[in-house]
Amino acid sequence: xxxxxxxxxxxxxxxxxxxxxxxxxxxxxxxxxxxxxxxxxxxxxxxxxxxxxxxxxxxxxxxxxxxxxxxxxxxxxxxxxxxxxxxxxxxxxxxxxxxxxxxxxxxxxxxxxxxxxxxxxxxxxxxxxxxxxxxxxxxxxxxxxxxxxxxxxxxxxxxxxxxxxxxxxxxxxxxxxxxxxxxxxxxxxxxxxxxxxxxxxxxxxxxxxxxxxxxxxxxxxxxxxxxxxxxxxxxxxxxxxxxxxxxxxxxxxxxxxxxxxxxxxxxxxxxxxxxxxxxxxxxxxxxxxxxxxxxxxxxxxxxxxxxxxxxxxxxxxxxxxxxxxxxxxxxxxxxxxxxxxxxxxxxxxxxxxxxxxxxxxxxxxxxxxxxxxxxxxxxxxxxxxxxxxxxxxxxxxxxxxxxxxxxxxxxxxxxxxxxxxxxxxxxxxxxxxxxxxxxxxxxxxxxxxxxxxxxxxxxxxxxxxxxxxxxxxxxxxx
Numbered sequence: 001x002x003x004x005x006x007x008x009x010x011x012x013x014x015x016x017x018x019x020x021x022x023x024x025x026x027x028x029x030x031x032x033x034x035x036x037x038x039x040x041x042x043x044x045x046x047x048x049x050x051x052x053x054x055x056x057x058x059x060x061x062x063x064x065x066x067x068x069x070x071x072x073x074x075x076x077x078x079x080x081x082x083x084x085x086x087x088x089x090x091x092x093x094x095x096x097x098x099x100x101x102x103x104x105x106x107x108x109x110x111x112x113x114x115x116x117x118x119x120x121x122x123x124x125x126x127x128x129x130x131x132x133x134x135x136x137x138x139x140x141x142x143x144x145x146x147x148x149x150x151x152x153x154x155x156x157x158x159x160x161x162x163x164x165x166x167x168x169x170x171x172x173x174x175x176x177x178x179x180x181x182x183x184x185x186x187x188x189x190x191x192x193x194x195x196x197x198x199x200x201x202x203x204x205x206x207x208x209x210x211x212x213x214x215x216x217x218x219x220x221x222x223x224x225x226x227x228x229x230x231x232x233x234x235x236x237x238x239x240x241x242x243x244x245x246x247x248x249x250x251x252x253x254x255x256x257x258x259x260x261x262x263x264x265x266x267x268x269x270x271x272x273x274x275x276x277x278x279x280x281x282x283x284x285x286x287x288x289x290x291x292x293x294x295x296x297x298x299x300x301x302x303x304x305x306x307x308x309x310x311x312x313x314x315x316x317x318x319x320x321x322x323x324x325x326x327x328x329x330x331x332x333x334x335x336x337x338x339x340x341x342x343x344x345x346x347x348x349x350x351x352x353x354x355x356x357x358x359x360x361x362x363x364x365x366x367x368x369x370x371x372x373x374x375x376x377x378x379x380x381x382x383x384x385x386x387x388x389x390x391x392x393x394x395x396x397x398x399x400x401x402x403x404x405x406x407x408x409x410x411x412x413x414x415x416x417x418x419x420x421x422x423x424x425x426x427x428x429x430x431x432x433x434x435x436x437x438x439x440x441x442x443x444x445x446x447x448x449x450x451x452x453x454x455x456x457x458x459x460x461x462x463x464x465x466x467x468x469x470x471x472x473x474x475x476x477x478x
Contacts (some may be wrong), residue, residue, distance in 0.1 A: 069152030079283035111392035305339030307386035
């Protein structure tokens with residue numbers, strides 16, 4: 001590109017975003033009026049203050065094409081693809097489960113997804129929808145957790161209470177120019193960056209600028225201290241092997257960035273309209289932030305909706321085939337926008353029931369499904385799924401054993417006999433023809449019975465006295 005004599009690019013806004021767009025709009029030289037702040041041969045320009053979202057898939061950058069190796073106790077960022085390997089000597093399981101880690105109970109918590117292990121015993125974990133702490137456990141065994149070294153290779157099985165979960169967090173990024181006006185005479189313009197991540201790499205591109213222009217912008221003159229770019233875009237090396245970071249020939253990769261400033265040299269750049277894009281290479285985040293001057297600020301773009309699923313009830317149950325069953329779970333929108341999703345109950349891979357759920361940010365709802373247990377005895381994984389997450393438990397369906405059925409029949413027979421006895425007690429006593437049945441509950445009946453008993457006792461006592469008197473008279477005659 002040709003160099004023009006001291007035209008001025010005026011920058012009238014800050015750049016604030018995870019994926020940021022900067023525009024420099026040139027005012028044509030012809031007919032431009034000189035200003036007090038610039039010489040008569042200077043062209044001025046202004047930032048247009050607009051932003052569009054750039055959705056770019058993160059490039060493969062590290063071992064085996066993944067972004068980072070999964071490590072126990074490690075911090076990873078949403079959007080990265082994590083790689084791991086699980087040797088058979090650690091566990092011979094053919095599949096593993098990714099589960100949230102429950103700190104309050106020190107155990108593997110709700111189910112996220114299952115990964116099958118190929119012959120090379122490796123797996124890749126996409127983290128775009130993950131937030132929080134997670135562990136990998138052998139398929140069907142939540143009592144143990146798999147521990148990984150810093151290279152992503154599993155080293156041992158430990159009790160789930162001793163697991164070292166890995167964390168997935170959202171990366172923030174704030175970028176802004178260090179001055180409001182930029183001219184083509186400026187060779188040391190700060191581009192200030194702030195992030196919650198210590199080190200990261202940026203893909204930098206701009207409409208109308210090729211790779212050579214970008215290298216001049218960020219490497220020439222006062223920008224010579226910036227991290228070294230690579231024209232072939234291969235800034236990442238693992239074990240001495242360099243991997244491509246981006247295939248676009250007009251993208252500059254700046255590596256090893258941290259909180260602070262980049263310096264840009266505009267002396268080799270023509271006045272014009274340039275739209276810059278800055279993107280973290282591995283996370284590929286797309287949430288926005290204000291762009292423009294003070295009179296044209298846009299509100300930050302909210303994070304997308306994320307329906308998390310927790311509190312499965314029952315988490316474990318044993319039922320008979322076809323028994324009625326109610327399964328419930330709590331669905332919470334932990335994202336930043338309102339949305340509607342289909343929440344689904346599954347037995348294994350079979351969809352059993354669905355319900356549409358609409359939630360605002362931070363709103364939750366308990367979803368219940370009234371269904372019948374499977375007709376075939378066996379052990380089932382019952383799970384409630386949203387579009388983003390799921391929670392699973394174990395459902396055992398078993399027939400009653402023969403002995404149990406006999407016991408149940410015997411118990412029923414005993415109950416029947418007892419009922420018959422009660423009926424017999426309740427039935428009226430047969431009486432001779434022509435006699436009226438005596439009502440035990442009739443008034444005075446109790447008194448009559450008592451008097452009869454006393455009279456019988458008196459007669460018996462009298463008979464005993466009479467017999468004794470007769471014996472006494474016989475004795476005297478003798």
